[in-house]
Amino acid sequence: RQMNIETESLSFIENIEDDNKFNAAMTSIYKIMNRDIFYSVDSTSGRYHSNLTNLPGYLREFITIHGQHLVNIDLKNSQPYLSTLLLTDPGKVAPLAKDRNFAMFVESLKSIESEDITKYKSLVISGQIYEYLMLKFADHGLHYTRRQVKRQFFIILFARNTIMNKQRRIFAELFPTVHERFSEIRGNSNSKNHFQNSKRFAILLQAVESHLILGRILPRVYAEYPGIIAVSIHDSVCTSLFTSDIETVKKIMIKELTDFVGLIPTLKTEKK
DNA sequence: GAGAATTTGGCGCTCCATAA
DNA sequence: TTATGGAGCGCCAAATTCTC
Numbered sequence: 582r583q584m585n586i587e588t589e590s591l592s593f594i595e596n597i598e599d600d601n602k603f604n605a606a607m608t609s610i611y612k613i614m615n616r617d618i619f620y621s622v623d624s625t626s627g628r629y630h631s632n633l634t635n636l637p638g639y640l641r642e643f644i645t646i647h648g649q650h651l652v653n654i655d656l657k658n659s660q661p662y663l664s665t666l667l668l669t670d671p672g673k674v675a676p677l678a679k680d681r682n683f684a685m686f687v688e689s690l691k692s693i694e695s696e697d698i699t700k701y702k703s704l705v706i707s708g709q710i711y712e713y714l715m716l717k718f719a720d721h722g723l724h725y726t727r728r729q730v731k732r733q734f735f736i737i738l739f740a741r742n743t744i745m746n747k748q749r750r751i752f753a754e755l756f757p758t759v760h761e762r763f764s765e766i767r768g769n770s771n772s773k774n775h776f777q778n779s780k781r782f783a784i785l786l787q788a789v790e791s792h793l794i795l796g797r798i799l800p801r802v803y804a805e806y807p808g809i810i811a812v813s814i815h816d817s818v819c820t821s822l823f824t825s826d827i828e829t830v831k832k833i834m835i836k837e838l839t840d841f842v843g844l845i846p847t848l849k850t851e852k853k
Numbered sequence: 854g855a856g857a858a859t860t861t862g863g864c865g866c867t868c869c870a871t872a873a
Numbered sequence: 874t875t876a877t878g879g880a881g882c883g884c885c886a887a888a889t890t891c892t893c
Contacts, residue, residue: 605869608880623877630877634871660873660875732874735873739874775875783875786873815872815877 583647584632586613590643609636613644622795625679625775626787629795634814641819646810649821654830656838657708657847659816660786663793664738665702666842668693668762673841677788680776687766687785695758708847710734714752721751741779742767790816797837802830 594606612618613632620631633644644651656662666674671690678684704710715730725733737749742764753760767779775784794813802811802818806829810821818834820826831848838846 602869605880609870612879619878621878626876628872628877630871635869635878637870656873658873663873731873734874736874738873741874744874780875783873787876790873817872 584613584618585645585648586610586640587643587645590640593640593643606637606640610640622791626784627791627795628787628815629791629813631812633812633819646812646821649810649823651810651812651819652822652827653814653817653819653851654827654834655817655849655851656834657849658705658710659790660738661705661710661734662844662846663786663789663842664763665705665844666789667766668698668702668759669843674785674789677792678776678781678785679788680774680781683768683777683781683785686768690762690765693758693762697756697758701756701759702844706844706846708849717751717755718748721747723747723751738763739767739779739783742769793837793841794818797841798834801833801837805833 590610594603594610609632613636618632620629622629633641636644641651641653667687667690669692671687671692675684675688678687701710704713711727711730711734714734715725715727718725718730718733733748734752736744736746737752740749749760763782766785767782768777770778772778775781794816798818799811799813802809806826809826809829810819811830812819818830820830827850831850834848835846
């Protein structure tokens, strides 16, 4: 791996007030400068972790690989987008569940259709789910920024079923069928095993994401375009800023995601 | 060799970061 | 809310080193 970080990054972090944050950023920079490169795939959800995935986002623009700066191609509303599979085609994701019983349970789920599911799908593929919820929350007196809505939405998705706060109640009203299905998937197990209790839903979606990015998209990119720069940051793929490379990676991402999920995703390219 | 003093290693916690 | 990794902390016990 030919990763480097430009020395300008050091002056960039100089005015960070918080000592802890400063030290964390400093450590990340020096690790790359000193060629202390690490990378691994974890055994829970199969995600890829590296110097780049741990690096503060605002320092990404100083990273080069083979001397090339990076562009990040991000899947919008990624986990909500992937969560639609549990509504439309659960059997497809069942093999990715680590726990046998949970896999069989997911396998047994049927595809469901309803008005609220159609609405959920359309919001998620257009990348508008947070904006929509922001409006609906505001109607009920909850005034959040987009960032806060995003955070709250993940709590709605992944918190155990016994937590029924105002936000979740609103979501359940807006998307009753979706909420019911997701509750079933989280289950009510009190097991300590995170492949069995409510955490299994988050883990499953992460496993789907890993399977798509690491198991399908990246191998295809490397096989068809040897030498191209492509590294993942969980749900996104970084490549060089050549327009042709960006288009290549995008095309493959859209193709693979659409094939697997059955819905066309929205990608966002951030030039760094 | 016995006991004290020091060092080492592991565990669990908190924080930082990333991602959703 | 979930997942990960790394750093750094305190804690404790085991291992090592020191002193008598």
